Amino acid sequence: MESCCSMKGFLTFIVLRLISKKNMSGEEVREEIRKRKGTRPSPGTVYPVLKYLNKSGFIEEIKHKGKIKKYKITKKGKKELNEATKKFCMLFYDMKDDLSRRCY
Amino acid sequence: MESCCSMKGFLTFIVLRLISKKNMSGEEVREEIRKRKGTRPSPGTVYPVLKYLNKSGFIEEIKHKGKIKKYKITKKGKKELNEATKKFCMLFYDMKDDLSRRCY
DNA sequence: TTTCCAATATCGCATATCCGATATAAAAGA
DNA sequence: TCTTTTATATCGGATATGCGATATTGGAAA
Numbered sequence: 001m002e003s004c005c006s007m008k009g010f011l012t013f014i015v016l017r018l019i020s021k022k023n024m025s026g027e028e029v030r031e032e033i034r035k036r037k038g039t040r041p042s043p044g045t046v047y048p049v050l051k052y053l054n055k056s057g058f059i060e061e062i063k064h065k066g067k068i069k070k071y072k073i074t075k076k077g078k079k080e081l082n083e084a085t086k087k088f089c090m091l092f093y094d095m096k097d098d099l100s101r102r103c104y
Numbered sequence: 105m106e107s108c109c110s111m112k113g114f115l116t117f118i119v120l121r122l123i124s125k126k127n128m129s130g131e132e133v134r135e136e137i138r139k140r141k142g143t144r145p146s147p148g149t150v151y152p153v154l155k156y157l158n159k160s161g162f163i164e165e166i167k168h169k170g171k172i173k174k175y176k177i178t179k180k181g182k183k184e185l186n187e188a189t190k191k192f193c194m195l196f197y198d199m200k201d202d203l204s205r206r207c208y
Numbered sequence: 209t210t211t212c213c214a215a216t217a218t219c220g221c222a223t224a225t226c227c228g229a230t231a232t233a234a235a236a237g238a
Numbered sequence: 239t240c241t242t243t244t245a246t247a248t249c250g251g252a253t254a255t256g257c258g259a260t261a262t263t264g265g266a267a268a
Contacts, residue, residue, distance in 0.1 A: 009113020009225080009255070014195070021198075027215060036195050045256045047217055067215055067264045085202050091118070091140050092196075092203065094125075098189050099200040113225070113255080131245060149226050151247055171234045171245055210268080217262070224255070232247070238240080 011041070013088065015049050016081050019059055020073040026050055027068075053077070115145070117192065119153050120185050123163055124177040130154055131172075157181070 018024060018032055026046050034040040050071065053059045058077030062070050073081065122128060122136055130150050138144040154175065157163045162181030166174050177185070 010195075011255075025215075026217095036197075037191075038194075042257050042259095043216070044218075044258065047215095048256090051217080066266095069216075085199075087141075088199065089203055090142075091114075092199075093140075095189075095192065095196075096200065096203040099193055099197060099203065115225075129245075130247095146227050146229095147246070148228065148248080151245095152226090155247080173246075212265100212267075214265085215263085217260100219260085220258095222255100222257085225253085227250105227252085229250095230248085232245100234243100234245085236241100236243075238242090 011045070012049055012052065013084050015046070016053055016058055016073065016077060016084070019053075019071050020078065020081055023062060023070045023072045025064075025068050025070050056080075115149070116153055116156065117188050119150070120157055120162055120177065120181060120188070123157075123175050124182065124185055127166060127174050127176045129168075129172050129174050160184075 059071040062072050064070050163175040166176050168174050
């Protein structure tokens with residue numbers, strides 16, 4: 001454990017959540033996470049997550065021009081995200097105040 | 105990956121946060137997490153986390169009667185928690201609405 | 209066409225995370 | 239005292255997580 005609260009984990013949840021808000025490519029996902037964490041996750045981190053989400057039927061490829069693949073969330077993915085969000089809220093219900101106060 | 109969004113991780117953060125709100129023993133920590141996650145984390149999960157937080161100076165033992173050890177957060181721990189909370193908020197800033205809407 | 213670049217894909221590895229099993233220790237109850 | 243129970247502690251191992259390195263692929267630019 002490098003320091004307290006390494007904040008590792010939850011990446012799959014975050015990626016599904018990002019794509020639910022806006023259709024995204026792998027690179028866009030990497031960039032959005034960089035904005036939030038400060039560090040850009042490596043390709044070896046993000047693409048396997050996308051592959052997993054795709055194979056599970058939670059996201060699907062949409063029309064793309066060129067080699068860029070954009071993904072959108074599926075109905076099944078929305079259901080899954082809904083469940084996951086519920087769990088997240090159960091776990092962190094009292095983070096509400098911190099989130100309201102500190103993040104702008 | 106068993107299912108999407110396994111919600112693994114963040115345990116150290118959660119434990120430090122719990123103790124910051126109320127002085128707690130290991131068993132109390134286990135019980136509080138059970139309330140939130142539905143499953144009671146095993147001793148082999150919780151006690152090493154407490155040991156780590158204690159050795160790092162983020163929590164300290166307080167007077168206990170019997171064999172029960174209660175911990176309280178230290179000044180150093182508060183600082184660490186503050187930093188970690190900031191990171192958490194950066195990462196999940198847009199969960200605010202979900203937390204407000206769904207958790208009661 | 210040929211070269212270069214950017215997005216995607218994959219593999220092996222290091223580490224983190226958490227659990228189950230087991231041990232220890234102290235108090236409570238017989 | 240002896241047994242039982244409960245809280246704490248520790249260890250090995252299974253799995254998840256994310257990274258670095260590298261390959262591939264298609265478009266853009268020359």
